[in-house]
Amino acid sequence: MATMSTAKRRTTDYRIDPFDLHLFAAVVAHGTITAAASAVNLSLAAASARLKALEDATGSHLLERSKSGAAPTDAGRALLRHANRVLAELESLHVEMASFGHGLRGTVRLLCNTAAMTETLPRTIGQFLVKTPDLDVDVQELPSEAVIDALRRGTAELGIVADHVDTSGLLAQPWVDDRLVVLWPEHWSLGRRRSIAYGELLEHPLVGLAWDSGLSRFLAAQASRSGRVPRHRVRLGGFDAVAELVAAGVGAAVMPESAAARFGMDGTRIVPLSDAWSRRKLLVCMTPAGSGLSSVCALADALLKMQPTLIGR
Known part of the structure; x- marks a missing residue:
């Protein structure tokens, strides 16, 4: 008893x-x-x-x-x-029930790195949002490592990361190629070289994104491995503004090749990085719990089926 x-x-x-x-x-x-x-x-x-x-x-x-x-x-x-x-499950419950409610809107939280946030995602997610008016997407930019950590902690079910991180325990599928290049002031001499190592680039002044962006943190980690600290003359909020200052000769910048091709202008040239880590693939990652939620699966499937123009192609 x-x-x-x-x-x-x-x-x-x-x-x-x-x-x-x-x-x-x-x-x-x-x-x-x-x-x-x-x-x-x-x-x-x-x-x-x-x-x-x-x-x-x-x-x-x-x-x-x-x-x-x-x-x-x-x-x-x-x-x-x-x-x-x-x-997270309670939030997902509201998302799951949104289609049955009257006026209730649901939200799927999507975490992604800088390349996805600024270059690929905006061009691919619009069609999904138009087709699913009762479902909103909360997108947050984080370094790939932080995205993986959030997925494993259960604070999100879906993320987009670069393939240099460990995705064990998650459901990961390749999405698009993500190649990092240097946008270089044209009047700076590089001779006839067709690429440059990141370590050598650190000898020159740089222009970059905000220090807390996913790309900036990733590049800072690469620099620290060689005991170097990047010298940024200025940090700005977007690749378009960065490209303008590169053209003015303020410094060079590392960015996805698609961004360099889109925002490069007279006075700049694109020089590939020779480092192996500069050639990456973006992965769509889902938690095992997320795979059982129709709203999360719907967004993941939509991203994978859209097959956006490959970054770096």
Whole structure:
């Protein structure tokens, strides 16, 4: 009898409010209960009470509180992994039911690297959105490594990455070629060379995208492997603006070949990079959980069937 009573009590205890999971994830993201409470529109007292109730429900100490803020315990980190998956599934539930509701709109979260975000995706996703008016797509640019990490943590079900990252545990299919080249000021002499190594390019001033863009982070990682730090004269928001300053002679720039071909102008020339990592393929990646969601599969299938003009061709 005691065993049955315990089992019933535990079943009741574990009826966790998804909002409390959202609050807990906000605490971990913001680092303090005060900031998390503000982010989810709760008073500090109400947020503290809900977090205490969450700890009681799970039977675990979830947060280490200090004067500097709050950090998850080992149990808290385990809960966070599950919370991210649960919240993502709830979002997907709304997406799945959108076609049955009246006026309810759903959203699929798509994470992608810079090449996909700026060059390929805008030209290929429009047809899908026109055909599925009840489904929106939330696109976020991240480095390929961060996209993979988010997929594995369950905070998204679909992503586009370069093939230099480890996609084990995910469903990955090749999408388009992605070749990185140098847009070079024409009056800078390169002799008759047909390519340049990235290490040698680092000896020259550069123009690039914002430091936190996926491409900038990827190139910074490549430079660090040789102990070099790129010298950027300026960073701008788009390849079109970057190309203008290359033409003016401010510096050279690394970008997808399609962007260089589209935005290159008088005063610039395209020089291929000789590094093996500059020739990549973009992959469409899906989580095993995402493969069971019709909305996610519909977007993935649409991207793969569109077969956009290959980058670098």
